[in-house]
Amino acid sequence: MLVPADLAYSPDHEWIRRSGGTVRLGITDYAQDALGDVVFVQVPSLGTSVSKGQSFSEVESTKSVSDIYAPVSGKVTAVNDALGDTPELVNSDPYGEGWICEIEMSNEAELDALLDAAGYSALTGA
Amino acid sequence: MPLRQTALHSTHLALDAKMVPFGGWDMPVSYPRGTIEEHMTCRRFAVMFDVSHLGTVRLEGAGSFGLLQAVLTNDLTKVAPGRAQYTHLLDPDDASVIDDIIVWWVEDEVFDVMPNASNTERVVRYLGGFDTTATRSVIAVQGPAARNMVAHVSPQAAAVGRFLVERVEVCGASCVVAGTGYTGEDGIEIAVPNDHASVVWDALMAAGVVPAGLGARDTLRLEAGLPLHGFELGAGITPLQANLNWVVGWKKRDFQGRAPLLAEKERGVERVLRGISTEGRRPSREGSVVHTAQGDGVVTSGNFSPVLGHGIAMAFLPPPVVEGEVVQIDVRGAALAGRVVALPFVRKSASGA
Numbered sequence: 001m002l003v004p005a006d007l008a009y010s011p012d013h014e015w016i017r018r019s020g021g022t023v024r025l026g027i028t029d030y031a032q033d034a035l036g037d038v039v040f041v042q043v044p045s046l047g048t049s050v051s052k053g054q055s056f057s058e059v060e061s062t063k064s065v066s067d068i069y070a071p072v073s074g075k076v077t078a079v080n081d082a083l084g085d086t087p088e089l090v091n092s093d094p095y096g097e098g099w100i101c102e103i104e105m106s107n108e109a110e111l112d113a114l115l116d117a118a119g120y121s122a123l124t125g126a
Numbered sequence: 127m128p129l130r131q132t133a134l135h136s137t138h139l140a141l142d143a144k145m146v147p148f149g150g151w152d153m154p155v156s157y158p159r160g161t162i163e164e165h166m167t168c169r170r171f172a173v174m175f176d177v178s179h180l181g182t183v184r185l186e187g188a189g190s191f192g193l194l195q196a197v198l199t200n201d202l203t204k205v206a207p208g209r210a211q212y213t214h215l216l217d218p219d220d221a222s223v224i225d226d227i228i229v230w231w232v233e234d235e236v237f238d239v240m241p242n243a244s245n246t247e248r249v250v251r252y253l254g255g256f257d258t259t260a261t262r263s264v265i266a267v268q269g270p271a272a273r274n275m276v277a278h279v280s281p282q283a284a285a286v287g288r289f290l291v292e293r294v295e296v297c298g299a300s301c302v303v304a305g306t307g308y309t310g311e312d313g314i315e316i317a318v319p320n321d322h323a324s325v326v327w328d329a330l331m332a333a334g335v336v337p338a339g340l341g342a343r344d345t346l347r348l349e350a351g352l353p354l355h356g357f358e359l360g361a362g363i364t365p366l367q368a369n370l371n372w373v374v375g376w377k378k379r380d381f382q383g384r385a386p387l388l389a390e391k392e393r394g395v396e397r398v399l400r401g402i403s404t405e406g407r408r409p410s411r412e413g414s415v416v417h418t419a420q421g422d423g424v425v426t427s428g429n430f431s432p433v434l435g436h437g438i439a440m441a442f443l444p445p446p447v448v449e450g451e452v453v454q455i456d457v458r459g460a461a462l463a464g465r466v467v468a469l470p471f472v473r474k475s476a477s478g479a
């Protein structure tokens with residue numbers, strides 16, 4: 001399983017890429033593999049305020065549905081509209097074209113609680 | 127209890143299959159190409175499934191026909207030796223479907239009764255016979271090109287017609303081959319002694335047949351409108367509710383559960399299984415509530431249809447609900463618009479591809 005070194009990770013199998021006061025996030029390679037073929041992604045609405053740990057998005061595969069939990073608090077400032085017609089991007093390119101949304105952080109200190117690549121690898125036994 | 131492994135278990139691991147527990151067995155849910163591609167390959171070409179987890183109960187001898195005819199719902203006089211028949215085993219008290227079964231009528235006084243994985247013991251309890259599940263493997267080859275592909279391995283097996291059953295030698299092993307399946311496509315199922323299972327599997331792979339897992343088997347059967355025990359059939363569900371009146375041999379003097387089923391037929395069913403086509407890709411799921419103008423129903427199976435590109439579901443609805451009617455399904459708090467449609471959702475592909 002791919003675990004890029006430059007990303008942060010949540011124990012809920014999300015990856016987080018920070019740029020300034022904003023983070024972009026998606027689900028990890030491990031998560032997409034476990035889910036199987038993704039057929040639908042409920043992206044959050046633009047402008048939604050979310051708090052850390054809140055379920056705010058869903059990824060559905062042929063097997064099951066998984067909640068996506070906000071890894072940080074803030075406001076949703078961008079969503080990946082391409083997932084509407086091609087949710088399979090989550091499988092084929094989980095860290096790139098398969099991103100889910102961006103959140104403008106309200107409390108950057110929350111980033112400290114996330115895992116680094118080594119910590120996430122240890123968690124998944126990868 | 128440890129999970130049981132089929133004779134093809136190491137073959138699946140070597141193919142890098144994702145394994146899941148199913149009915150007490152460790153089974154492949156998908157191979158690396160994934161459920162959707164496996165599904166589409168079955169609709170367009172040919173795939174094979176290891177379905178060794180299905181039970182086989184062999185009944186032999188002079189009393190076998192009479193026993194099966196007296197217990198199971200369908201009428202064996204509609205078929206003959208060398209043919210297969212879909213049938214139900216009902217609860218004697220409330221006509222619930224204890225199991226749905228394919229009977230392979232192998233020879234005059236030889237029947238292979240094939241229950242669902244987890245129901246084999248219960249079927250033996252009512253029918254007797256020998257549980258031969260542990261001695262043989264079953265490989266289902268399905269899709270419009272299935273017979274053409276099987277012909278590379280065994281022309282005789284490839285020629286076993288729809289719902290026919292024949293003893294055939296495949297790769298040097300004495301097999302029972304039936305023109306049955308669970309995908310809505312043409313195809314055959316090969317019951318092969320365990321020691322030859324991987325030889326037959328490998329020969330089919332070499333011929334170009336693509337392995338597929340239980341994930342695709344489930345989406346395929348749903349598109350084909352075929353019931354799955356534990357979802358569309360089971361405790362509290364009768365064949366009439368599941369819209370399977372054709373499985374019931376009403377002309378027979380008796381079968382197990384006939385009296386309570388007849389009583390339900392006379393007073394009318396309170397719910398009936400229907401197909402619902404939903405808008406968009408979001409699938410509804412088992413347990414989702416369906417709102418109709420005639421009252422509420424419940425989804426038994428729901429998923430994304432790879433062929434249609436939108437959600438489909440089977441659901442128990444109030445009987446007055448008719449095809450074409452608009453319904454609304456609650457999916458985790460969201461309202462999904464749907465329309466009642468005829469089953470199957472997807473018809474059989476033209477064969478010979």
